Amino acid sequence: MSRQGMAAHTQTRIRTDRFADSYALLGRELGRGKFAVVKKCLEKATGREFAAKFLRKRRKGEDCRLDIINEIAVLELAARSPHVVDLHEVYETPAEIVLVLECAAGGEIFQQCVAEQDEAFTEQDVIRLVRQILRGVAFLHQNNVVHLDLKPQNILLTSSSPLGDIRIVDFGLSRRVDAVREVREILGTPEYVAPEVLSYEPISTATDMWSVGVLTYVMLTGESPFLGDTKQETFLNISQVNVQFPPDVFQGISDQAIDFIRSLLVKNPRKRAKAEQCLQHPWLAPGLAPAVELVAPVRAEPEQAPASEGSSGPEEDEEL
Numbered sequence: 001m002s003r004q005g006m007a008a009h010t011q012t013r014i015r016t017d018r019f020a021d022s023y024a025l026l027g028r029e030l031g032r033g034k035f036a037v038v039k040k041c042l043e044k045a046t047g048r049e050f051a052a053k054f055l056r057k058r059r060k061g062e063d064c065r066l067d068i069i070n071e072i073a074v075l076e077l078a079a080r081s082p083h084v085v086d087l088h089e090v091y092e093t094p095a096e097i098v099l100v101l102e103c104a105a106g107g108e109i110f111q112q113c114v115a116e117q118d119e120a121f122t123e124q125d126v127i128r129l130v131r132q133i134l135r136g137v138a139f140l141h142q143n144n145v146v147h148l149d150l151k152p153q154n155i156l157l158t159s160s161s162p163l164g165d166i167r168i169v170d171f172g173l174s175r176r177v178d179a180v181r182e183v184r185e186i187l188g189t190p191e192y193v194a195p196e197v198l199s200y201e202p203i204s205t206a207t208d209m210w211s212v213g214v215l216t217y218v219m220l221t222g223e224s225p226f227l228g229d230t231k232q233e234t235f236l237n238i239s240q241v242n243v244q245f246p247p248d249v250f251q252g253i254s255d256q257a258i259d260f261i262r263s264l265l266v267k268n269p270r271k272r273a274k275a276e277q278c279l280q281h282p283w284l285a286p287g288l289a290p291a292v293e294l295v296a297p298v299r300a301e302p303e304q305a306p307a308s309e310g311s312s313g314p315e316e317d318e319e320l
Ligand SMILES: Cc1cnc(Nc2ccc(CC#N)cc2)nc1Nc1cc(C2CC2)[nH]n1
Pocket: 030, 031, 032, 038, 051, 053, 085, 101, 102, 103, 104, 105, 106, 107, 108, 153, 154, 156, 169, 170, 171, 319, 320
């Protein structure tokens, strides 16, 4: 996968006037990686809140400006999907590029994946959110882009209570799929990375689908299916597709949900379900009887009518 396959230019005007002249930082740090930090900010002219992602151009002595231009190009391409975070403006200084992005106030779904039972997602919540994730991923794949770092930390919510809609973020590792080349370095976050990445085989849209399977497992149970005591153990679990569905962990979760996850945690990328096929799976297909007796109070709002497509609406945590 070549980043060079992405546009080496962007449509977005890259501003060189001072970010601080137009935005006030609100102090609250939203996320941090090795080469980036994300802070909440306020657009002075409108009073609107945004998330400013400060990206260092030089990393390990290398000029990584093109990688950042790649991230901008993907965000521009994905502006038509309501399930991908919106890019508002871009600033550049000698050392950094600043992406001013839509602020998803509900934060990472990761927080609710690991929350106590009463705060955790119900199966109906997960069905609604996974449908939206799949619509966003399907849009990217239809446009020949793979994300390559899909995980609960990179799926945000517009609101956590009441439960809002998802926004896919962080295209720092994204690639075009039509410039296929073996991945030379292991990308993504260990727990969510697909077997073909570990064996340095070509990556494809199927690589993201594996991550969607892991993500769904975590959203339903709060447990990470391949996590071992060491990174090596995790990688071995993944390459052996060593996944279990213990009855106690999956108590109250439908067989259809398990069947959905099994259709994605398949070693052979060619045999893995594609995003469009997933949306037709009985677990997600609308109009079918609810996958489970509604024993848990359903907190989810009725399915939000998806905005028309025309509107914009590796190392753990290092990829910001
Ligand atoms: C309330 C909030 C809480 N936590 C995070 N975490 C987070 C997760 C991934 C990345 C990695 C990235 N990119 C950055 C922050 N983002 C939030 N809102 C955002 C964050 C954003 C844009 C994506 C930055 N909009 N609204």
